[in-house]
Amino acid sequence: MLHKVLIDAVSSQATRLLMSEKGLPAPDVEKHLKSLLQSALAKLDVVSRDEFETQQVVLQRTRERLEALEKRVTEMEQRAQPPSA
Template sequence: MLHKVLIDAVSSQATRLLMSERGLPPPELEKHLKALLQSALAKLDVVSRDEFETQQAVLMRTRERLEALEKRVEALEQRTPPPTT
């Protein structure tokens, strides 16, 4: 719900900037739009691309290690007879 409210707010502010009577020059308009978007993104719970890729690499290595450990456990279980009760 917060995302919709934020998007609506950004949209209305961007529309005001674009329809402004003072007619901002393109570089100034771009600067204002970037600031508006950066402010909106800062309010969202997002991570940078670098942080995402770092965590993705960590997850991939963890999965590989888990799979290797699962194979080792399976091999050990096949070598050892089950305990008798």
């Protein structure tokens, strides 16, 4: 819900900026929009692409280790069971 409110606020501010009677030159509009978007994105709970990719690698390694440990546990359990008669 917060994301929708934030997007609506950014959208309305951008519309006001673009429709202002001042007729800001393109570089000024771009500068204001960039500042507006950076401010809006700073309020969101997001991570950088680099951090996301780093965590993806860590998760993959963790998953591989977990699967290897599960396999070892299964093998140990099978060896610990007495042979059936």
